[in-house]
Amino acid sequence: MARIAYVNGSFLPLHEANVSILDRGFLFADGIYEVTAVLDGRLVDTPRHMARLDRSAREIGMRLAETPERIEAIEKELVERNRLTEGVVYLQATRGAEDRDFLPSPDLAPTLVMFTQEKVLVDSPAARTGIGVATVPDIRWGRRDIKSVMLLAQVLAKQEAARKGAQDAWLVTDEGMVTEGASSTAWILTYDGKLVTRDKSHVTLPGCTGDALADLVGELGLTIDFRPFSVEEALDAKEAFNSAAGSLILPIVSIDGRPIGDGRPGPVTTRLRELYIEHARR
Structure with missing residues (x-):
């Protein structure tokens, strides 16, 4: 089964999941991320990860594309779509994409991408x-x-x-x-x-x-x-x-x-x- 990723509101086959070369995460590392473990098909320590994501965004003055509650729901759906039993969900949020300039536009739409990855965690x-x-x-x-x-x-x-x-x-x-x-x-x-x-x-x-x-x-x-x-x-x-x-x-x-x-x-x-x-x- 082809892996499914999430990009800015859409669930897509991984090979079709793309972001702009003008994304500030690519140009400036202007972004944050989280990695959440999945055991038995369920997310682990999600409240802690969402709290840290929210804090990281606030510390760099970046708006998230979705609320932490909505992000958690997307992660759960991504786990289900990929039939992931054990592994991780990777999430990356950036300030968005526009022509290269160190100072971002104040109304820039943020980027949000996620994907899953199978990994042996318990019997490592x-x-x-x-x-x-x-x-x-x-x-x-x-x-x-x-x-x-x-x-x-x-x-x-x-x-x-x-x-x-x-x-x-x-x-x-x-x-x-x-x-x-x-x-x-x-x-x-x-x-x-x-x-x-x-x-x-x-x-x-x-x-x-x-x-x-x-x-x-x-x-x-x-x-x-x-x-x-x-x-x-x-x-x-x-x-x-x-x-x-x-x-x-x-x-x-x-x-x-x-x-x-x-x-x-x-x-x-x-x-x-x-x-x-x-x-x-x-």
Whole structure:
């Protein structure tokens, strides 16, 4: 069955789904996006994703083509039309299309596109074995709390990680502090039983999966220390993992080639992943 996409009010076969070369998302990266997981044919953590989308739009002074409620309805219909059981819905909203000028017209009609993508989330081989990450300098702009389509720095980071034989990248400041994963929230578990991840600020993107996870950790008697942590502290951690809509909770077994803990997915990370999947399916 041909995949169906959504473009500015219309559901179209993917190969017919197009936007103008004058779209400001293409010319200036003047746009935002969201990725929402789909499990058992249902959207996961949608209220969090819609709230973050709305916030990102407001932060850059951009009008969305539809209300968050209408966007959620479109996403659900797109999942149904594509008969998607497991995977993600990608959404991109831009300021619109017009002749190239840094200053947009005030009445410009915004662009809204969405498509689905099949992806193994629950029975992921990477979740069973864990992944290695490489640390890469964080060269992104200062407003990382906005989910911008300006992702060149993340692309370069993941390329560098792949060249080093790792499966993902952690972005690091000049002072050696981890900000986040190239497309995820970074976490460590200390030997005194505390989860550590950065608090919300302009430095990192607020993760929807991480926010949901934060509501679940109490079931394991864990507390979260919201603060920065260094690469050295991460190397000395008991466990480490990433959280993201496109991978859920993903164990990290090595950083820059050095094993974390015993070099295998840790029991706490494994249980947190199970708890999150249970939450997602509810």
